[in-house]
Structures are given as structure tokens and as C-alpha cells.
Amino acid sequence: MEHVIEIEGLTKDYEKGFLKKKKIRALEGLDLKVEPGQIFGFLGGNGAGKTTTIKILMGLIFPTGGSAKILGADISDVKIHSRIGYCPENPYFYDYLKANELMDYFGRLFGLETAKRKAVTEELLTKVGLEEKDWNRQLRKFSKGMLQRVGIAQSLVNDPELVVLDEPMSGLDPVGRREIRELIAGLRQSGKTVFMSSHILSDIEALCDNVAILRGGKLVATGRLDELLASEGGERTFEVNANGVKAIDLIGIPGSIRGAVVTEKPSGASIQVAGDEHLSTVLAEIKKAGGNVVSVQPVRQSLEELFVKETSGS
Numbered sequence: 631m632e633h634v635i636e637i638e639g640l641t642k643d644y645e646k647g648f649l650k651k652k653k654i655r656a657l658e659g660l661d662l663k664v665e666p667g668q669i670f671g672f673l674g675g676n677g678a679g680k681t682t683t684i685k686i687l688m689g690l691i692f693p694t695g696g697s698a699k700i701l702g703a704d705i706s707d708v709k710i711h712s713r714i715g716y717c718p719e720n721p722y723f724y725d726y727l728k729a730n731e732l733m734d735y736f737g738r739l740f741g742l743e744t745a746k747r748k749a750v751t752e753e754l755l756t757k758v759g760l761e762e763k764d765w766n767r768q769l770r771k772f773s774k775g776m777l778q779r780v781g782i783a784q785s786l787v788n789d790p791e792l793v794v795l796d797e798p799m800s801g802l803d804p805v806g807r808r809e810i811r812e813l814i815a816g817l818r819q820s821g822k823t824v825f826m827s828s829h830i831l832s833d834i835e836a837l838c839d840n841v842a843i844l845r846g847g848k849l850v851a852t853g854r855l856d857e858l859l860a861s862e863g864g865e866r867t868f869e870v871n872a873n874g875v876k877a878i879d880l881i882g883i884p885g886s887i888r889g890a891v892v893t894e895k896p897s898g899a900s901i902q903v904a905g906d907e908h909l910s911t912v913l914a915e916i917k918k919a920g921g922n923v924v925s926v927q928p929v930r931q932s933l934e935e936l937f938v939k940e941t942s943g944s
């Protein structure tokens with residue numbers, strides 16, 4: 631399968647200070663592959679190198695070393711831009727333009743006819759949840775969240791195969807975040823590949839198939855999100871929920887299984903237990919006490935735990 635993004639040994643030094651003698655290494659030997667149809671989450675703390683990577687991919691700055699391909703073409707090949715959509719971090723547009731004028735401008739850049747530009751503008755501004763009364767207003771009067779929406783709409787003008795979003799949820803209120811989350815999920819459904827950075831881990835957890843975590847310009851973890859969460863946790867913990875019993879009836883469980891925790895629930899009790907091998911014991915104990923098992927759920931290590939572990943310490 632051809633990769634949508636293929637990064638090899640990407641390194642970036644920024645020059646700094648008088649006569650540019652000092653160098654800051656923002657990215658070091660990054661290798662990354664993104665497959666078609668994925669929503670790929672690009673994570674890392676402030677200054678980890680996410681925006682640097684994205685700017686290199688978009689041809690806005692040049693790498694010090696390494697290479698990258700998008701849709702099979704080297705990133706220096708300007709032709710690929712017609713197949714990519716990009717929304718920068720804190721999008722900044724010429725702010726005396728109105729939302730619909732900005733959309734029209736980008737439509738022109740991609741060579742769309744007048745009627746098509748009008749249709750695409752209406753479709754996309756609706757899709758990102760910008761109210762119709764704001765379509766004809768200057769961007770300088772927009773809130774951060776409204777600008778973010780216009781930025782995302784703008785990135786979709788050319789119906790791109792790959793959409794690159796740098797912090798698409800920043801500045802959005804909870805309702806806005808949910809709308810944009812649904813929009814991004816919809817992009818995958820329509821067959822697009824999404825590469826997005828975000829600090830909002832719950833959004834990443836809800837949306838992404840694969841993630842990469844950067845720390846100090848280096849890749850510290852990458853893979854399928856569910857596999858990363860499962861493998862990092864070591865022994866898996868389960869929560870067993872039962873109806874028709876009281877916690878007191880199940881007091882024997884913590885006695886027979888070390889570390890098991892029984893909690894009273896409105897309609898019964900729940901038991902947390904580590905390790906698959908204890909599950910049958912728990913189920914038998916519940917049955918013995920006259921209860922019904924209503925659910926058995928793996929308690930996943932949250933992305934936040936994984937993130938904190940991978941982005942801190944030595």
C-alpha cells in the first residue's frame with residue numbers, strides 16, 4: 631500500500647542569535663508513515679516539534695536533513711499541493727476579507743469556476759458550522775473559534791485527499807469541538823486521510839486510528855492507538871458489573887484475588903480485577919451470590935497516562 635505520508639530521517643535545526651551562530655535542533659531523525667484512510671494523531675508537548683514537522687511537509691520551511699514524500703511525491707514537488715488541504719496553527723488570514731471572499735480566493739487559487747466556487751463556499755462554511763449571518767463579515771471581527779472554522783473550511787476547498795490540521799480544536803468551545811470532531815470523522819468516512827496535531831487528548835482518543843508521540847524533536851512512540859494503550863498498560867484491568875447483588879455479598883472476592891476492588895453501585899456492584907486469569911473466579915463468585923453479570927469491560931490505560939509517561943521523565 632502506498633503511504634500518504636512517508637517521512638525519513640527528518641531533521642531541522644533553527645538558527646538563532648547574532649550571526650545565526652547558535653542552532654536549535656527542533657527535530658531529530660524523524661521516521662513516520664501514514665497510511666491512506668487514517669486519522670493520524672500527532673502528539674507532543676509544547677515545543678516538541680509538531681508544527682516544525684507540519685511546516686516542512688507543507689514546504690513552508692526546509693529540513694536540515696532527511697526527506698519526506700506526500701502521496702508518493704517528494705515534498706519539494708509543488709504539484710502535490712493541489713491534492714493537500716492545510717489549516718495552520720492559529721490561522722491568520724488577510725483580515726479585511728470576508729469569510730466568503732476568503733473562500734472564493736482559495737477557490738480561484740485552485741482554478742475553480744465561479745459557480746463551483748460559490749457552491750463550494752456555501753457547502754463548506756455550512757459544514758464547519760459558521761452561521762450564515764457571518765459569511766459576509768470581515769474576518770477581523772471573528773472570534774478565535776470562528777477563524778478556526780474558516781481555516782478548516784479553507785483547507786477543504788480543493789477536495790483534498792490529505793488534510794493536514796495543526797491544532798484544529800484550539801480556541802473552540804465544547805460545542806464547537808464536538809462539531810469539528812464530527813467533521814473530521816466525516817472526512818475519514820469520505821475516504822480522506824487526516825494528519826492532525828492536538829493537545830486535546832480526549833479528541834485524539836475519540837478520533838484517531840494511529841498516533842505518534844514526539845518529545846524534544848524525537849519520536850518516542852508510534853502505532854495503532856488501541857495497541858499502544860493495551861501494550862503500555864502491562865496487565866489488563868477489567869471491570870465486572872453485576873446486578874442483583876450487594877457489595878457486601880461479594881466480600882469474598884478481594885479475599886481470594888489480591889488487589890480486587892468491590893464497589894457498591896445503585897443497582898448492584900462492580901469489581902475491578904487485574905489479569906484475565908481471575909475473570910472466571912469473579913464470574914463464579916457473582917453467580918454464587920445470586921447476581922447477574924451485566925458487563926465485563928477492559929479498563930483502558932488512558933492516552934493521558936501514556937502521554938505523560940512518554941513526554942516526561944528521562
Ligand SMILES: Nc1ncnc2c1ncn2[C@@H]1O[C@H](COP(=O)(O)OP(=O)(O)OP(=O)(O)O)[C@@H](O)[C@H]1O
Nearest residue numbers: 644645654656674675676677678679680681682683
Ligand atoms: N522560527 C523558529 N526559530 C527558532 N526556533 C524555533 C522556530 N520555530 C520553532 N522553534 C523551536 O523549535 C522547537 C519546536 O517548535 P514547534 O513549534 O515545532 O513545536 P510544537 O510541537 O508545534 O509546539 P506547540 O505544541 O507549542 O505548538 C521549539 O523549541 C521552538 O522554540
Ligand SMILES: [Mg+2]
Nearest residue numbers: 680681682719
Ligand atoms: Mg505547534
